[in-house]
Amino acid sequence: MTVDLENCDKEPLRFIQMVQAYACLVVVELETMKVRYASENTVEVIGKRWKDILDRPVQEVFSFEVTAQIPVGLNREDGFETLNPIQAFFSVGSDRVLKNVIINRSENNLLIEVEGASQFLHASRYQQMLSRAINKIQRLREYDNLFAETAAVLRQVTGYDRVMIYRFDKQFNGEVIAEAHGEGLEPYEGLRYPHTDIPPQARELYLKNRIRLISNVSAPPARLRASGEVGEDPLDLSPAGCRGVSPVHLEYLGYMGVNNSLSVAIVMEGKLWGLFAMHHYSPRFVDASIRNMLLFVGQIFSGHLSLQSANRYRQENLTRNLARLAVGEMITKTRDIFEGLTHGSHNILNLFEGVSGAAIKFEDRFEEYRYAPPQKDIKELIGQIADRKDPESGLVFHHDNVGNDFDPFMDHCDDAAGVLIIFLNPELTDYVAWFRPGLSQTITWGGKPEKQVVVAEDGTRRLGPRTSFARYVETVEGCSAPWTKEEIDLAMSLRTTIINSMMQRYSEVKQANEQLKKALEDLETFSYTVSHDLRAPLRAINGYTEILAEDYGSKLDEDAQVIIQRIHRGVEQMNSFITDILELSRVGSGGLKIEEVEVSPLAGEIISEMRAVYPDTEGLDLKIQPDIPTIRADRRLLRQLYLNLISNAFKYAEPNAEGIIKLEVGARPATDTKPVVYYVSNTGPAIPEEYTQTIFEMFSRLSTRTDTEGTGVGLAIVDRIVQRHNGSVYVTDDRLGITFNFYLSPDTPQ
Amino acid sequence: MYINQILLAEDDTTDAEFFQRALSRLDSPPELVWCKNGAEALKGLEDCSKASCMPRLAILDIKMPGMNGLELLEKLKSDPRTKDMPIIMMSSSDEPQDIARAYDCGANGYLVKPSRFQDLRELVGSINYFWIKTNRLRPISS
Numbered sequence: 009m010t011v012d013l014e015n016c017d018k019e020p021l022r023f024i025q026m027v028q029a030y031a032c033l034v035v036v037e038l039e040t041m042k043v044r045y046a047s048e049n050t051v052e053v054i055g056k057r058w059k060d061i062l063d064r065p066v067q068e069v070f071s072f073e074v075t076a077q078i079p080v081g082l083n084r085e086d087g088f089e090t091l092n093p094i095q096a097f098f099s100v101g102s103d104r105v106l107k108n109v110i111i112n113r114s115e116n117n118l119l120i121e122v123e124g125a126s127q128f129l130h131a132s133r134y135q136q137m138l139s140r141a142i143n144k145i146q147r148l149r150e151y152d153n154l155f156a157e158t159a160a161v162l163r164q165v166t167g168y169d170r171v172m173i174y175r176f177d178k179q180f181n182g183e184v185i186a187e188a189h190g191e192g193l194e195p196y197e198g199l200r201y202p203h204t205d206i207p208p209q210a211r212e213l214y215l216k217n218r219i220r221l222i223s224n225v226s227a228p229p230a231r232l233r234a235s236g237e238v239g240e241d242p243l244d245l246s247p248a249g250c251r252g253v254s255p256v257h258l259e260y261l262g263y264m265g266v267n268n269s270l271s272v273a274i275v276m277e278g279k280l281w282g283l284f285a286m287h288h289y290s291p292r293f294v295d296a297s298i299r300n301m302l303l304f305v306g307q308i309f310s311g312h313l314s315l316q317s318a319n320r321y322r323q324e325n326l327t328r329n330l331a332r333l334a335v336g337e338m339i340t341k342t343r344d345i346f347e348g349l350t351h352g353s354h355n356i357l358n359l360f361e362g363v364s365g366a367a368i369k370f371e372d373r374f375e376e377y378r379y380a381p382p383q384k385d386i387k388e389l390i391g392q393i394a395d396r397k398d399p400e401s402g403l404v405f406h407h408d409n410v411g412n413d414f415d416p417f418m419d420h421c422d423d424a425a426g427v428l429i430i431f432l433n434p435e436l437t438d439y440v441a442w443f444r445p446g447l448s449q450t451i452t453w454g455g456k457p458e459k460q461v462v463v464a465e466d467g468t469r470r471l472g473p474r475t476s477f478a479r480y481v482e483t484v485e486g487c488s489a490p491w492t493k494e495e496i497d498l499a500m501s502l503r504t505t506i507i508n509s510m511m512q513r514y515s516e517v518k519q520a521n522e523q524l525k526k527a528l529e530d531l532e533t534f535s536y537t538v539s540h541d542l543r544a545p546l547r548a549i550n551g552y553t554e555i556l557a558e559d560y561g562s563k564l565d566e567d568a569q570v571i572i573q574r575i576h577r578g579v580e581q582m583n584s585f586i587t588d589i590l591e592l593s594r595v596g597s598g599g600l601k602i603e604e605v606e607v608s609p610l611a612g613e614i615i616s617e618m619r620a621v622y623p624d625t626e627g628l629d630l631k632i633q634p635d636i637p638t639i640r641a642d643r644r645l646l647r648q649l650y651l652n653l654i655s656n657a658f659k660y661a662e663p664n665a666e667g668i669i670k671l672e673v674g675a676r677p678a679t680d681t682k683p684v685v686y687y688v689s690n691t692g693p694a695i696p697e698e699y700t701q702t703i704f705e706m707f708s709r710l711s712t713r714t715d716t717e718g719t720g721v722g723l724a725i726v727d728r729i730v731q732r733h734n735g736s737v738y739v740t741d742d743r744l745g746i747t748f749n750f751y752l753s754p755d756t757p758q
Numbered sequence: 759m760y761i762n763q764i765l766l767a768e769d770d771t772t773d774a775e776f777f778q779r780a781l782s783r784l785d786s787p788p789e790l791v792w793c794k795n796g797a798e799a800l801k802g803l804e805d806c807s808k809a810s811c812m813p814r815l816a817i818l819d820i821k822m823p824g825m826n827g828l829e830l831l832e833k834l835k836s837d838p839r840t841k842d843m844p845i846i847m848m849s850s851s852d853e854p855q856d857i858a859r860a861y862d863c864g865a866n867g868y869l870v871k872p873s874r875f876q877d878l879r880e881l882v883g884s885i886n887y888f889w890i891k892t893n894r895l896r897p898i899s900s
Contacts, residue, residue: 543850547873548772554875555779583873 426488
């Protein structure tokens, strides 16, 4: 099959029917135990021509040392893994040569590879190298050191020109994170390689067969020949180490100047983490025992990596949990998401590293901390997130280049390229969001990462490897530092914490509301009790006292008459108290019926009522401003307000220096800053400043005026009425003497 | 046939006594028939109806144990024998909705129990003048 632009990433590497020149491959059918495939180079490796061994029984090709192991390997759970390599002698030409035989099972076949064995590699030296490498790796503590040291140890043990620790990122772009190389070689450390350099099917093979030797880039491979007994279908060679190399890859290595490459896959949690990538600039062969040892080192290395990463994760997890608990506690304590997230030592701005700012939107409140894009842009972003209907989007959203995918954030790439949002309600209207600045990231590629199209002589186009490995520096804009899985987990658990404490708060508010409702009902019951039951005994006292005075007055002496009068006065006072308290409770309950009310006639009406009650105020100088502007208020309550203010004036007015008692009802026109202020003013001594606030409290009466009638509830009622109309009432000592001023704005919400 | 009588349904002894005393101070006062609760008042009026001598006026306190004044009022106003008898409701409440409810139930008048005896006396005088003396001039159809 020709690999071209359309199928480049589907190139069937495992079906390449070639073997590398360093080994030969003999494939034995399990059912018949006869050779069904053989590579063309068998004669050079085992001294037998491929044509001669096809369809022959296995024992005619291999000696007893090899064939004896076949049933053993077939019956073992781990197959031939611990048996390989099997050492056996072969007669090649006139020589008896020791070879390593490696057997792997592939479905219904045994793949038997025969390759050279380094006779000089004594068992003790092998042991020594192995334990030195492993010891060194296991003693390492520092994360970064592990890579450099491992590279150095591997180079020392293997003698490769260059040993690199090559790590994949999420997109499988590779980066050389550490290396050890021979003198005079250009350093590759820090270079990146695009994911296309190691395509998906190649990465897949690394998981199956964790070591890959390309012994000699320039040695022509040997074809695999099939017996006429088997079909045309190509054989899957993935278990065989000597499997032929993709021409594209060979070309790639050739351009790099590499003649020999050995890679060991580092697998963490079932995923390809990276490679030990070793290059040699001249051909060389690496013995199967050393390859096994390298595999083992790779396992130790990934184990060490897992351990370190688990330790680090545990540590970070602990820190994160502490932060989450602290914030949760703060929210519960302050009963407020805004305070809880911002007041503690762990707070919204330091939960995640490198944030440019954060924002909280909860109910009607939106707050930004240090920095946030405009609220409307966030709202639009969330709208678009909701439209995409990602199953997780109702809980958390994260992106490290949000402006690229969501146009509301197109203009916020500098300060909010990264966004992390946790949603607090299903409508997505309440949320906590964090923003991360866009980073301009410099990536040094080992060659410009682009596809190379090679046009063959016949005009077909195919994908070729990069021809240039000159450094290519790319600057990537718009991405923030990524939100790690751990950070997203933290955000999720924080969300749960916030929602739980909010639920708690809601249930508390609900409970308080119910208590309040009950209290209001109690108050209504109390009002009724006051109006009915408390008055009955008073009526009795009053009635009997009157009857006593009327029917038996003549029989009582003067002292008794005075006592009767005092009883009478006490009862009257009690009655006014009851009336006023009842009035106050009425102000608080029921809805307001706001209308335009004419003030002048209302005041006039009240004043004539007052005149009837206080007949001795004939000489009063009374002035009602004729053109008082109408006022928007509940008529009944406004009447009560004026009644209380005017009756108050009647009660407390005193003559001025000229001996005249004056009373004035009016209004001052609105100014730029103030609405129309209505007032009731009378002559009399000014109210001392320390009392100007307290007079509006319940039962407060000026201590100097205890002789005057009044319950002290009147002004509390005035205050309550003004409050219900979103207004304000205050005392001044301008105009005639004492002035009560007020304004109402019933149309602004409370 | 009406006789010069006022039926008072009132559970409070003191209020009943005040009413009696206020009434007794009038010139040629009507006779007061005092019932302590709604049931007693119903029974009293039943007897009156049998004897064909109905009181000229009934005054019912609203807040009474058992059958309250309003329930009693509705019963009397739906009974052909008593529906034309003037009924005044009495209460210590001056809440507008209480007053309105009394009239809704068919009351002919509403009296807020005054806190001063003197006021009660004046009120009783007016009631007597309007409902007993004035009404006597006009025959009441049954």
